[in-house]
Amino acid sequence: MTAQRCTAQTLQCTADAIGARRSCAIHIAWRAQEPALTVCSARKQALEPSRRPSVQLLATSAGISCSIPCGIPPARRGSTARQADIVSDCVTIARRFNGPPNSANGGYTCGLVGTAVEAPSVRASLRKPPPLEVPLLRRREDHGCVSLLRGDDIIATAVPAAVKAHAPPAPTVEEAEIATRMYVGFAHHRFPTCFVCGTARADGLRIYAGQLGDGPLIASPWTPQSDDPLLVWAVLDCPGAYAIESVDHRTQIVVLASLTVELRQRPRAGERHVVAAWPVASEGRKHHSASALYDAAGRVLAIADSLWIELRDPVAFGR
Numbered sequence: 226m227t228a229q230r231c232t233a234q235t236l237q238c239t240a241d242a243i244g245a246r247r248s249c250a251i252h253i254a255w256r257a258q259e260p261a262l263t264v265c266s267a268r269k270q271a272l273e274p275s276r277r278p279s280v281q282l283l284a285t286s287a288g289i290s291c292s293i294p295c296g297i298p299p300a301r302r303g304s305t306a307r308q309a310d311i312v313s314d315c316v317t318i319a320r321r322f323n324g325p326p327n328s329a330n331g332g333y334t335c336g337l338v339g340t341a342v343e344a345p346s347v348r349a350s351l352r353k354p355p356p357l358e359v360p361l362l363r364r365r366e367d368h369g370c371v372s373l374l375r376g377d378d379i380i381a382t383a384v385p386a387a388v389k390a391h392a393p394p395a396p397t398v399e400e401a402e403i404a405t406r407m408y409v410g411f412a413h414h415r416f417p418t419c420f421v422c423g424t425a426r427a428d429g430l431r432i433y434a435g436q437l438g439d440g441p442l443i444a445s446p447w448t449p450q451s452d453d454p455l456l457v458w459a460v461l462d463c464p465g466a467y468a469i470e471s472v473d474h475r476t477q478i479v480v481l482a483s484l485t486v487e488l489r490q491r492p493r494a495g496e497r498h499v500v501a502a503w504p505v506a507s508e509g510r511k512h513h514s515a516s517a518l519y520d521a522a523g524r525v526l527a528i529a530d531s532l533w534i535e536l537r538d539p540v541a542f543g544r
């Protein structure tokens with residue numbers, strides 16, 4: 226991945242543009258952590274607190290769209306922006322991080338909000354299918370919570386929360402390599418272009434979790450290309466759905482409602498790891514599963530609880 230840093234620019238937005246009678250200056254800095262994911266942060270520099278405009282401003286600069294909330298807390302006039310003044314940032318999920326054809330992978334999206342929460346274990350909940358290639362506002366709320374918004378629509382939220390699952394003994398990498406041959410997605414795949422589990426993606430993570438022996442555990446080997454925590458959230462997602470399917474071979478589509486992740490240690494790029502998942506419980510259309518990431522020595526690097534909802538109208542999903 227190529228890291229690049231753009232120079233900061235100052236954007237002068239007029240009263241007309243923000244629906245208020247005053248002008249304000251918003252300092253925008255952005256960085257591209259990788260070519261596909263653009264992140265920018267907005268720091269308020271000078272805005273009368275009594276006349277905070279409530280509309281959002283869409284600014285485009287150097288091909289990067291930024292949705293900036295204008296109802297941001299006041300900073301002392303003339304003070305330089307500090308880390309504590311960063312109230313929000315803007316993320317755009319690149320098309321290649323899709324799950325279903327036209328929305329983002331759920332685990333990846335949960336990671337976008339989950340990794341922004343400062344806690345050892347975080348629950349991210351999806352409220353709507355996360356859109357691709359659309360500027361989204363990642364907003365830090367009170368009490369350490371983070372929301373991901375598209376306009377007024379909440380796409381995802383994240384809060385500190387403990388993982389309940391306990392990881393079973395780690396499958397070995399060799400066992401995972403045998404299990405992956407049993408991946409049901411080879412025979413039939415609902416979302417073959419999924420970034421995480423799709424069989425039609427040469428550039429995907431290729432997490433093909435198949436049944437390990439006769440038990441409920443499914444497993445896949447994984448050699449990460451980077452230690453990015455977002456990828457850890459992503460790989461803990463899809464196997465959880467296959468773990469549910471392995472119980473009753475259901476044909477209904479389940480979608481991720483929430484993913485709670487405890488990341489104990491980042492994976493090591495280039496080394497072999499194992500991702501495993503197992504079913505936990507079902508109640509009506511709600512299904513619980515759990516997943517874990519192990520290193521080759523069998524240490525648990527991350528563990529997750531996931532909640533899945535069976536769709537009433539699966540046909541409408543993914544269009």
Ligand SMILES: [Zn+2]
Pocket residue numbers: 324416419420421422423463
């Ligand atoms: Zn997938």
